[in-house]
Amino acid sequence: SSTATITGTNVQIPRLGFGVWQIAAANCAAACAHALNAGYRHIDTARLYRNEEQVGTAVRESGLSRADVFVTTKQGVRGDTPELTYQLALESVEKAAGTAPGAYVDLFLVHIPDVRGGADGRKEVWLALERLFREGRARAIGVSNYGVQHIEEMKTYASVWPPHVNQIELHPWWQQRELVAYCEEQGIVVQAYSPLATGTKLNDPVVGEMARSLSKSPAQVLIRYGLQRGWVVLPKSENPERIRQNADVFDFELGQDDLRVLDGLDGLDGQY
Numbered sequence: 317s318s319t320a321t322i323t324g325t326n327v328q329i330p331r332l333g334f335g336v337w338q339i340a341a342a343n344c345a346a347a348c349a350h351a352l353n354a355g356y357r358h359i360d361t362a363r364l365y366r367n368e369e370q371v372g373t374a375v376r377e378s379g380l381s382r383a384d385v386f387v388t389t390k391q392g393v394r395g396d397t398p399e400l401t402y403q404l405a406l407e408s409v410e411k412a413a414g415t416a417p418g419a420y421v422d423l424f425l426v427h428i429p430d431v432r433g434g435a436d437g438r439k440e441v442w443l444a445l446e447r448l449f450r451e452g453r454a455r456a457i458g459v460s461n462y463g464v465q466h467i468e469e470m471k472t473y474a475s476v477w478p479p480h481v482n483q484i485e486l487h488p489w490w491q492q493r494e495l496v497a498y499c500e501e502q503g504i505v506v507q508a509y510s511p512l513a514t515g516t517k518l519n520d521p522v523v524g525e526m527a528r529s530l531s532k533s534p535a536q537v538l539i540r541y542g543l544q545r546g547w548v549v550l551p552k553s554e555n556p557e558r559i560r561q562n563a564d565v566f567d568f569e570l571g572q573d574d575l576r577v578l579d580g581l582d583g584l585d586g587q588y
């Protein structure tokens with residue numbers, strides 16, 4: 317299926333999302349428009365990316381109904397007080413989803429564990445997200461770049477546990493298997509950012525050979541790998557042709573042998 321259900325909610329999350337990390341604000345609305353035209357129904361932004369507003373604009377101007385597009389944002393900073401931390405999060409909702417009363421994001425994540433103040437900071441941002449969740453301004457809430465210990469620590473302060481999602485860097489060269497297995501056991505949806513290894517491995521000979529034999533591109537093979545591993549996959553591109561190509565991954569499958577070969581690449585690049 318092209319969507320997964322977020323455990324503990326009745327929210328459906330499209331398994332393929334459009335990542336807008338490193339897309340400059342000036343290009344972001346156009347890139348999102350291309351993505352929505354190409355069939356993406358899920359866009360992943362963050363306060364830190366400085367393009368939440370452009371995502372919101374593109375969704376509103378797409379002509380699609382708001383309910384048909386899944387929008388994620390993230391926050392990794394605190395304000396000077398818990399109330400101001402909540403206000404920052406609300407600001408993100410209004411940028412990414414508009415200022416109409418009741419406007420909502422589908423998913424809001426704590427962006428990083430190293431929030432100022434350590435455990436206190438993580439707790440403060442999380443409690444702000446729980447408040448947005450209770451108020452219906454975020455349909456699901458989760459974390460990003462969290463390890464097992466950070467998620468376990470949440471038990472000491474969270475009313476919503478486990479977090480609905482953990483978004484982490486994942487691709488064949490960086491599979492984080494223990495963390496992924498933990499998330500799966502807990503029912504936490506795993507999202508893969510940088511599924512193309514930020515573009516650094518698209519000339520890999522093993523992937524290239526596989527792509528040729530399937531008449532697909534290396535990027536499509538890597539996206540398919542993530543989907544077949546059960547991850548929600550978030551490739552980034554700002555090129556209309558590559559945006560389309562990256563969404564054209566539902567008409568083929570990697571076989572067990574291909575999956576095993578890609579599994580075997582874990583840790584083989586010293587950079588990861």
Ligand code: A2P
Nearest residue numbers: 510511512513514515535551552553554555558
């Ligand atoms: P561009 O935006 O110019 O298309 P990741 O999603 O792992 O972070 O990778 C993003 C990088 O991969 C970007 O540099 C992006 O460049 C490049 N990229 C995305 N899709 C493709 C593709 N289909 N073919 C080649 N490069 C791609």
